[in-house]
Amino acid sequence: MQLYSFFNSSTSYRVRIALALKGLAYDYHGVNIRVGEQREPEYVAKNPGKGVPLLVENDGTMISQSMAIISYLDERYPEPRLIPTDLIEKTRVLEIANLIACDMHPVNNLRILGYLTKRLGVSDEDKSGWYNHWIKEGFDAVEALLERYGHGRCCFGDEPTLADVCLVPQVGNALRFGCDLSGYPRLMAIYEYCLTLPAFEQAAPANQPDLIK
Numbered sequence: 001m002q003l004y005s006f007f008n009s010s011t012s013y014r015v016r017i018a019l020a021l022k023g024l025a026y027d028y029h030g031v032n033i034r035v036g037e038q039r040e041p042e043y044v045a046k047n048p049g050k051g052v053p054l055l056v057e058n059d060g061t062m063i064s065q066s067m068a069i070i071s072y073l074d075e076r077y078p079e080p081r082l083i084p085t086d087l088i089e090k091t092r093v094l095e096i097a098n099l100i101a102c103d104m105h106p107v108n109n110l111r112i113l114g115y116l117t118k119r120l121g122v123s124d125e126d127k128s129g130w131y132n133h134w135i136k137e138g139f140d141a142v143e144a145l146l147e148r149y150g151h152g153r154c155c156f157g158d159e160p161t162l163a164d165v166c167l168v169p170q171v172g173n174a175l176r177f178g179c180d181l182s183g184y185p186r187l188m189a190i191y192e193y194c195l196t197l198p199a200f201e202q203a204a205p206a207n208q209p210d211l212i213k
């Protein structure tokens with residue numbers, strides 16, 4: 001398999017965690033989104049969404065969108081399951097995963113932050129306020145849902161699911177942007193625990209071949 005990824009892209013990080021949890025090997029292709037490589041014609045021909053990640057299966061099948069990639073991997077390589085088969089468990093996992101993937105990540109994506117500053121003339125201070133606002137809105141909800149339904153060392157039980165696969169990169173991003181996460185004890189305990197797991201360590205931004213220091 002081939003993975004097009006950027007070391008500190010949280011959506012790439014999700015897919016790297018899923019691949020590592022399933023023990024799947026892949027060749028890594030760095031796409032530097034800081035300098036716009038995701039918009040170069042050769043890459044857009046592969047991924048019209050102009051973002052990372054992109055997975056190319058051994059038979060040449062190309063899949064973009066981290067959630068579609070992980071859903072594919074979970075069906076094609078089901079061990080360990082990241083999306084439970086039990087209806088209620090699956091629904092709870094998807095609830096948290098979608099909160100992060102649909103409500104939180106898109107509004108703080110690189111292209112949105114760039115549009116705010118470059119097209120709308122928003123100051124760095126207001127951009128930071130925007131970022132923190134959407135992190136707080138999202139994590140307030142994640143923390144409340146975990147209090148209501150979560151149990152164990154991971155979001156649901158003691159084994160990672162898609163909820164943890166989405167949570168860890170989003171927390172990592174929020175910390176990188178200097179957000180205060182002290183109000184989220186449950187979510188942070190899960191984050192700290194997941195970081196001790198080898199698959200999360202292998203997938204971490206600091207351990208990627210395209211790391212920029």
Ligand SMILES: N[C@@H](CCC(=O)N[C@@H](CS)C(=O)NCC(=O)O)C(=O)O
Pocket residue numbers: 008009010011012033038050051052053064065066067109110111112
């Ligand atoms: N919904 C997509 C988002 C992909 C995406 O936009 N990824 C970010 C990195 S986390 C990116 O490539 N951003 C480049 C940009 O905004 O220009 C997914 O889950 O894969």
